[in-house]
Amino acid sequence: MSSQPLPMTALDATTQVSLQAISVSKSFVSGHVQSTVLHDLTLNMCASELTLISGPSGCGKSTLLAILSGLQGADQGKVIALGQDLSLLNLRALERFRLLHTGFVFQGFNLFPALNALEQVELPLSYLGLSKTEARRRATESLEEVGLGPRMRLRPSELSGGEKQRVAIARALAKRPELLFADEPTSALDAANGQIIIDILHRIARTHGTTVLCVSHDPRLVGHADRVLSMEDGRILSDHRPTSLPTGSGYGTEEPSA
Amino acid sequence: MVALARKTLVYEWRRFLPAVLAVGFAGLLQLLQAALVLGIFGSASVYITGSSADLWTGYPGTQSVNLGRPISSGVEMRLRMDPEVTRVEPFQWVDADWRGPSDTGGVSVFVSGIDPQPDGMMFSLALPAALRARLNEPDAVIVDVADLNSLGVAVGDTAAINGHRVRVVGVSRGLRALGGVNVVASLATARRLDTDPANVDRTTYFVAKVRNPDLAGAIAERLRGASDFGSYDVWTAKDFARRSKMYWMFDTGAGAGVLFLAGIVFLVGAVITSQTLVAAVIGSIREYATLNALGVGVGALRKVVMEQAFWVGALGLICSAVIGGLLLILGHSYSVPVALSPATTIACLSLVMALAVVSGLAAMRSLRRADPASLLR
C-alpha cells in the first residue's frame, strides 16, 4: 500500500533476498477489542538459509508466517516474494504462486490416511502437470532425501510421528519450491525426532538454495538455524546468526521458557 | 494422477458405507415401485399389448381402452380402402353383469368380443390358438384363471351374462383387468350379450394391421383426417396403450402417489448421502487445507469430492440393480404383477445417480472450511 522505496539492506552482495516484509501490520478484532498482533514489521530473508523465528506462544509468529507465505493478507505494508508483490495477486493467482514456488510443513502432519508415503508426495505433483513417471521419480528422490526410501510404501498409520513429518517435508520438497515455510514443525515430536527434522530443513536450504522460514517457540532449535529472529509481542527484538552449529545432542542448554 | 477419491473410498469404506446403502436403497425402492406400478397398470392395456394389431380405431377422445364407445361399422370400409392396411378386425367391448351358478351375486364384467379365427389379431399374444378355437362354440366364454373364484365358476360351468346363458370353456393367464373382470367371447357371442339397442350395427373398435408397422404413425395420421362415416379417431397401438396406462395412473391418483414417494425417497437418500459425504470431507479437512496451501486449487479439491460422490452413486447403483433384478425375478415367479422397461430402469437409475451428484454438490460446500491459514497455530 505504501509506495516508499525498498529499504536498502546491509547484506553482502552474494546473499540474495528472496522474501521481504515491508512495514507489515496486522490486527485482529474480537468483539469490541482490537489487538495488534504485528507492529510494522520489516524484514528480509535470503535464499540458501534457514531463518528461524523464535519467540513465546502468542507473540504473532504464525500470523507473520501466514502473511509472508500469502495465506493471509496484511492490514498494512506488503510482502514481496521472489520479486512478486503478493498483495497484487487474487486468490487464484495466489494458489498458482503457491503451487509453483512454495512448500509448507505444519505442526500436524496432515497426511491422507488412505495413501502411502509415495502417493502422499506424488499427489501435489500431479497438479503441477508433471508426467506420471516424472512425478514418481521426484517423489522417490524426495523421500530418499529425507531418509524414507525404504519406507515409502507405508501408510501414515504404519509410520512414527517423526517419519510422518519427514513425509510431509518430502511432500513440500518434491515440488522444488524456492520458499519453504514450516510452522512449529517439531512441536508434536520428541527431542531426537525434532532435531532430525530441523537438520533436514537446514540441509534443504543449503543443498537446494531454498529460502527456509521456520517458526517455533522451541528455543532448542536456535543452534540449528543460520539466522535467528527473536520475536516478542509482534515485534522483532533481535536478529543474529549463531556462529557455530553445536554438534552431538545439538540442542541448546536453555530450557524452554513456557 | 493419484486416485485420492477412490483410494480413500476403499480405505475408509466403513465411513462411506451408509452413503452407498442410502443410494442403493433409494435405487431399489424407485425400481420396485416403478415395476409394481407399471405391472399393475400395464394390465390396463393388456387388450392392446396382448394383441398384434398396429392401429386402433375408436371413438374420438377415448382416454383408455375400457372407456370405448361404439362407432359406425362403416369405418371398417374406410380402413380397408387404405392401400397400406392389410387386415381389419372388429373388437366389441360390452360392459355386462355376471351371475354365476353358485350365488355370488352380480359381478361386473367386461366382455371382449373377438374374432376367434386362428389368425385373428385380438389377443393373439395372450390366448393360445387351441383355446381361442373353443370360442367358436356358441355362448362360449374364457375367463382368467385368477378370476375363477370371484366369478364362482369352474371350467365347464354355465353362468349368465346380462341374462344370457354362457359356458366357461377355458381359462386364460395374465388377462386380468383393472376395476372389473375380463371375459373373452367371440364377436357373435358378444353381440348377443349386448342388450343396448343403440349398439346394433355399431362396433367399439376396429383394429388393423398395416404392411409396414414402421409407418403406422403416418397411416394413423392420414386415416384420422377423414370424417366420413361419422366421428372416429385412429391411434397406433403403442400410443393407445400408453394413453390407457396414463389414464389409470393419473385417474386413480396412483401417479401422484408414485411421484410423491419418489420425491420422499430422493430427499431422504440425498440427506443421508450428503451428510455422509460431508462427514468424510470434514474428516479430511486438514489434509485438503494442506493441499490448498501447497497450491492445489479449490476446484481440484471439489473434483475429488465429486468423484467420491460419483463412486458412491455407482456402487449404490450396482447394489440396487442386482438386488432389484433378483427381487423382480422372485416377483415374477410368484405372479406378482411387475414390469420394467429399459427406459424406466434407466430413468430410475439416473434419478439415483442424480441423488449422488446432488449430495456431492452439497458436500462440496463444506470444502470452504479447508482454509490453510487455519493450519497455523
Ligand SMILES: Nc1ncnc2c1ncn2[C@@H]1O[C@H](COP(=O)(O)OP(=O)(O)O)[C@@H](O)[C@H]1O
Ligand atoms: N484469526 C484470528 N482471529 C483472532 N485472533 C487471532 C487470530 N489468529 C491469531 N490471533 C491472535 O493473534 C495472536 C498471535 O497468534 P499467533 O500468530 O498464532 O501466535 P504464535 O504463532 O506466535 O503462537 C494470538 O494472541 C492469537 O490469539
Ligand SMILES: [Mg+2]
Ligand atoms: Mg504459532
